[in-house]
Amino acid sequence: MRRLASLLSYICISVLAVLWLFPVILVLMNSFKTLQxxxxxxxxxxxxxxxxxxxVRDAWVLGGLGQGFLNSIAYGVIGAxxxxxxxxxxxxxxxxxxIKRAFFWFLLIYSGTIFPFQMYLIxxxxxxxxxxxxxxxxxxxxxxxxxxxxxxxxxxxxxxxTLPYEVVEAARIEGCSNFTVFxxxxxxxxxxxxxxxFIFQFTWIWNDLIFGLTLTQSPDxxxxxxxxxxxxxxxxxxxxxxxxxGVIITSIPTILVFFLxxxxxxxxxxxxxxx
Amino acid sequence: MTxxxxxxxxxxxxxxxxxxxxxxxxxxxxxxxxxxxxQWDGLKAPKWVGLYNYKIIFQDPTYVTxxxxxxxxVLLSLIVPVGLGLLLSVWLQKLKGQLVFKNIFYLPxxxxxTVVGVIWAMLYSKxxxxxxxxxxxxxxxxxxWLNVPPYNTFAMxxxxxxxxxxxxxxLFLVGLSSLPKDPFEAAAIDGANRFRMFFHVTLPLxxxxxxxxxxxxxxxxxxxxxxxxxxxxxxxxxxxxxFAVTMYRESFVSFNFGQGAAIAIVLxxxxxxxxxxxxxxxxxxxx
Numbered sequence: 001m002r003r004l005a006s007l008l009s010y011i012c013i014s015v016l017a018v019l020w021l022f023p024v025i026l027v028l029m030n031s032f033k034t035l036q037x038x039x040x041x042x043x044x045x046x047x048x049x050x051x052x053x054x055x056v057r058d059a060w061v062l063g064g065l066g067q068g069f070l071n072s073i074a075y076g077v078i079g080a081x082x083x084x085x086x087x088x089x090x091x092x093x094x095x096x097x098x099i100k101r102a103f104f105w106f107l108l109i110y111s112g113t114i115f116p117f118q119m120y121l122i123x124x125x126x127x128x129x130x131x132x133x134x135x136x137x138x139x140x141x142x143x144x145x146x147x148x149x150x151x152x153x154x155x156x157x158x159x160x161x162t163l164p165y166e167v168v169e170a171a172r173i174e175g176c177s178n179f180t181v182f183x184x185x186x187x188x189x190x191x192x193x194x195x196x197x198f199i200f201q202f203t204w205i206w207n208d209l210i211f212g213l214t215l216t217q218s219p220d221x222x223x224x225x226x227x228x229x230x231x232x233x234x235x236x237x238x239x240x241x242x243x244x245x246g247v248i249i250t251s252i253p254t255i256l257v258f259f260l261x262x263x264x265x266x267x268x269x270x271x272x273x274x275x
Numbered sequence: 276m277t278x279x280x281x282x283x284x285x286x287x288x289x290x291x292x293x294x295x296x297x298x299x300x301x302x303x304x305x306x307x308x309x310x311x312x313x314q315w316d317g318l319k320a321p322k323w324v325g326l327y328n329y330k331i332i333f334q335d336p337t338y339v340t341x342x343x344x345x346x347x348x349v350l351l352s353l354i355v356p357v358g359l360g361l362l363l364s365v366w367l368q369k370l371k372g373q374l375v376f377k378n379i380f381y382l383p384x385x386x387x388x389t390v391v392g393v394i395w396a397m398l399y400s401k402x403x404x405x406x407x408x409x410x411x412x413x414x415x416x417x418x419x420w421l422n423v424p425p426y427n428t429f430a431m432x433x434x435x436x437x438x439x440x441x442x443x444x445x446l447f448l449v450g451l452s453s454l455p456k457d458p459f460e461a462a463a464i465d466g467a468n469r470f471r472m473f474f475h476v477t478l479p480l481x482x483x484x485x486x487x488x489x490x491x492x493x494x495x496x497x498x499x500x501x502x503x504x505x506x507x508x509x510x511x512x513x514x515x516x517x518f519a520v521t522m523y524r525e526s527f528v529s530f531n532f533g534q535g536a537a538i539a540i541v542l543x544x545x546x547x548x549x550x551x552x553x554x555x556x557x558x559x560x561x562x
Contacts (some may be wrong), residue, residue, distance in 0.1 A: 042402040089288045090291070115543055121535075123536055125526075230395050240397060258381075258384070
């Protein structure tokens with residue numbers, strides 16, 4: 001009885017897992033096909049040739065994903081690094097330097113996570129139009145820095161509270177300046193949450209669609225998801241195979257990050273859940 | 276002033292982040308709130324219309340449809356992914372080969388919602404599920420899934436469920452692994468069967484993490500945009516819009532900023548009300 005039940009359980013979950021995996025398998029399968037192969041056989045049959053690299057090249061060049069890919073790498077790295085640095089400074093001021101009314105300052109910064117993004121779209125669009133930040137690399141990068149700050153402060157503040165206060169105090173007594181303590185002592189102790197934050201924020205920026213659509217216009221500035229969504233409009237009828245190669249290009253960085261760094265990702269989830 | 280004098284050193288550290296947030300977000304919230312009382316296309320001078328933009332949300336059929344769709348989205352993408360995530364986590368917890376299954380269910384979460392939209396738009400096209408139905412001899416069941424309401428909304432919700440369930444499962448697994456062992460042993464000695472164990476021991480112990488999962492899912496489902504924008508753009512004839520999409524369309528396609536702002540405000544109030552417990556928990560009690 002027992003063994004039968006467990007066998008049944010395996011069969012059920014395997015079926016579910018295969019169903020779950022099916023869309024991914026179809027994407028892979030169809031990114032291998034030539035367009036001719038696809039239009040004759042459709043979505044479900046196995047590829048006859050191997051046109052994967054041709055499709056990737058088409059998506060990269062004709063679909064314009066290459067530029068978006070490079071842009072988004074830059075947005076992701078700049079946005080994550082700058083926001084983490086600014087957030088670490090702020091958390092240091094809140095927790096270690098013990099600014100008065102720290103909770104007020106924390107709430108002020110953290111309020112950036114409470115509102116749905118729809119609240120920011122119109123004002124930012126208008127302001128960006130007026131100041132010339134609209135459709136500029138710097139403008140979008142600034143926005144990404146800003147949007148990542150609140151969550152970074154939330155996590156780093158919580159983490160810094162757990163640091164051994166004596167170490168920091170000792171360094172201060174030895175006459176280190178505040179910034180030296182911050183840079184040489186506190187930051188090295190914060191490396192593990194910083195690592196997690198980098199992954200989180202990079203992924204967030206990489207996956208963003210709505211702000212890329214709203215604050216930029218030309219393909220040479222646009223981030224990758226905005227690029228993919230306009231590519232979808234053009235290639236959906238005429239180039240499914242290229243589109244599927246595009247899907248793979250856009251997903252590789254996040255899939256790599258998630259699976260190579262799964263442990264720290266789960267740790268990040270835990271950190272953000274504990275509050 | 277004395278506050279400044281005593282704290283200027285620490286302020287130097289806090290201010291850059293605080294300024295970023297104030298300029299980008301707090302300013303934006305105030306601006307959106309004010310604009311929601313005007314009729315404004317961004318070019319001509321704004322015209323005061325009072326609460327008109329709010330009233331029309333509950334009267335105009337387009338917005339009412341959008342309201343219904345939003346409710347359907349929120350409800351379904353709460354019940355199914357959270358329930359399924361919980362089920363999977365309990366199921367997988369003691370299974371050998373857990374890791375393989377875990378990774379499979381979690382894989383879609385590594386794919387962005389925009390990409391999920393592109394993939395599922397392909398699946399719902401003529402060559403996708405419809406082809407499969409034809410082969411099975413169920414031709415009468417084929418549909419232009421994304422072009423017929425209300426199927427288009429449900430079709431897109433399925434796509435979103437596929438993406439998000441894995442995270443919930445992962446969060447529940449994290450929660451399960453940190454549970455104390457004693458209550459389970461005690462219940463086992465009392466002769467509780469698996470179902471009783473689940474409902475009377477596991478579930479109550481999981482309450483804290485459930486609040487987090489429910490909160491996160493709610494917050495995310497209210498502002499769902501990417502999937503819909505990629506798959507239907509809210510169409511056909513604005514039949515599959517949710518508030519987030521309506522807000523975008525009113526603002527950046529019709530340049531009706533006042534209306535867009537009012538919808539954004541309603542969306543905000545609704546999502547904050549619904550996720551209040553979650554927010555309270557994450558912010559925590561002050562110092």
